[in-house]
Amino acid sequence: MITDQTQIDFFKKIAKSQFATMILDDYDSEDDLIFLTDSISNIYKYLNYNSFKNVTIYLSLDESNHLSNLSALSTTIYAIENLATLRGEKIILEVKGNGSIDFAIDFEIDINTVRQNGIIYTFENHNESEKIYGKNDFKKLIPVPGADSYFAIQTFKKLEEALDYYKSKIARYSDCEILKNVWFDENQIFFKKAPEHKLRDSLTQYLKISLRNTEARPEQVVDRSHPVDIKITWALVNRLALIEIKWLGKSLKTRKKQFTQIYTEARALSGASQLANYLDENIRQAPTYVSKGYLVIFDARRAKCNTNTIVLKNNDAMRYLNKEIVYNPQYHIVRSDFASPFRFFMEPKYIN
Numbered sequence: 001m002i003t004d005q006t007q008i009d010f011f012k013k014i015a016k017s018q019f020a021t022m023i024l025d026d027y028d029s030e031d032d033l034i035f036l037t038d039s040i041s042n043i044y045k046y047l048n049y050n051s052f053k054n055v056t057i058y059l060s061l062d063e064s065n066h067l068s069n070l071s072a073l074s075t076t077i078y079a080i081e082n083l084a085t086l087r088g089e090k091i092i093l094e095v096k097g098n099g100s101i102d103f104a105i106d107f108e109i110d111i112n113t114v115r116q117n118g119i120i121y122t123f124e125n126h127n128e129s130e131k132i133y134g135k136n137d138f139k140k141l142i143p144v145p146g147a148d149s150y151f152a153i154q155t156f157k158k159l160e161e162a163l164d165y166y167k168s169k170i171a172r173y174s175d176c177e178i179l180k181n182v183w184f185d186e187n188q189i190f191f192k193k194a195p196e197h198k199l200r201d202s203l204t205q206y207l208k209i210s211l212r213n214t215e216a217r218p219e220q221v222v223d224r225s226h227p228v229d230i231k232i233t234w235a236l237v238n239r240l241a242l243i244e245i246k247w248l249g250k251s252l253k254t255r256k257k258q259f260t261q262i263y264t265e266a267r268a269l270s271g272a273s274q275l276a277n278y279l280d281e282n283i284r285q286a287p288t289y290v291s292k293g294y295l296v297i298f299d300a301r302r303a304k305c306n307t308n309t310i311v312l313k314n315n316d317a318m319r320y321l322n323k324e325i326v327y328n329p330q331y332h333i334v335r336s337d338f339a340s341p342f343r344f345f346m347e348p349k350y351i352n
Contacts, residue, residue, distance in 0.1 A: 002149075002154050003153060003154060011150045011151075012041060012151065015151070018139050018141055036095065040057050043057060043095075045152075045153070046084050046238050047086065049149070051087065052125060053090055053124070053125050056091070056093070056109065056120065057094075058092075058119060058121065061117045064117070065113075066094065067092060067102040067109075071104045076101070081238060082288065084290050087105075089105075115134065130151075155239040156292050156339070159232065159241055162210040163296070166344070167342060170206065171344035171345075172346065178205065179202050181198060182199060186349070190300075191249055192251060192252070194251065194260070194261075195247060199245055199247060203296065215235070222281050222285065229244055229245040230245070238288060239292075240286060242282060244295050246267050246298070247267075247298040248267055248298070248301050249262075250300075250302075255308060256307075257307070276338065279291060279293045279337055279338065291337055297341060299320060299343050300346045300348075302320070303319035303320070304316045311349075312351075314352050316350075318347070321347075324343065
């Protein structure tokens with residue numbers, strides 16, 4: 001997993017070893033090769049490359065191959081942080097020696113023509129494949145375990161791995177001191193009243209420990225009325241994650257009274273809409289950041305239980321173990337900045 005600049009530099013050397021001979025034989029310029037690979041890693045600090053189906057980055061060695069001569073749609077970027085605002089199906093970027101970058105959205109170059117006088121790199125999102133083209137051949141880079149690119153610090157991918165681990169190893173069995181204290185009863189059937197702060201604190205603490213070069217802060221304001229539960233920013237790149245937490249199930253203060261709260265899957269659906277609104281507002285507040293939203297559901301739903309229930313049988317305790325929530329709208333499908341929701345089922349103790 002590539003998580004800092006030192007690792008980026010290390011993997012760039014590995015990448016170069018796979019195609020350096022081809023490039024030097026074809027173009028006889030190590031300086032151009034170094035410039036291109038350094039430019040790719042710098043671009044990926046700002047460009048939301050995962051939002052495109054295809055990314056092409058190239059260095060032209062001849063004026064006829066400049067993007068401005070190939071496409072009337074090309075635009076020049078002088079401030080690299082503005083790459084964060086670009087959206088589309090595919091993108092072409094030409095890096096130039098003066099530090100500027102020309103780009104065109106949803107435009108294709110003729111690779112066979114351009115590579116006669118230009119070094120070309122491509123990234124295909126659907127299979128996370130990277131290629132470097134010489135004049136007559138290309139090299140497909142051997143994938144890096146746990147990373148989608150040799151040239152990018154892993155941010156959202158690392159966060160998603162951390163959330164997946166927390167789901168299966170910590171939340172499922174309430175295996176941390178904070179989560180052990182969210183339960184009203186020893187069999188973990190009901191939450192205590194208002195468990196949301198402890199759920200948030202548990203996840204925040206875990207992410208602070210698990211993610212390198214990040215800052216994880218609880219309750220960060222993103223609009224005028226509501227704070228998002230957790231906001232994560234990366235120190236080395238312009239990535240930002242917003243995590244909205246909801247819980248499902250029943251909470252109880254005393255058995256002699258009614259449930260203090262009952263939340264069904266409707267709570268998860270409202271959380272998705274809430275997070276989508278946060279993301280819309282965040283685009284306006286932080287336009288030069290690449291942001292992604294994560295909906296996290298702590299699911300403690302049990303079947304056939306009332307305020308006097310002390311123990312559950314297996315079927316009732318585990319009724320919702322594999323009952324996924326159907327979202328409408330499906331923000332995680334229609335928006336590139338909305339991750340697939342994470343549902344953490346929290347197991348109760350039960351009898352067979």
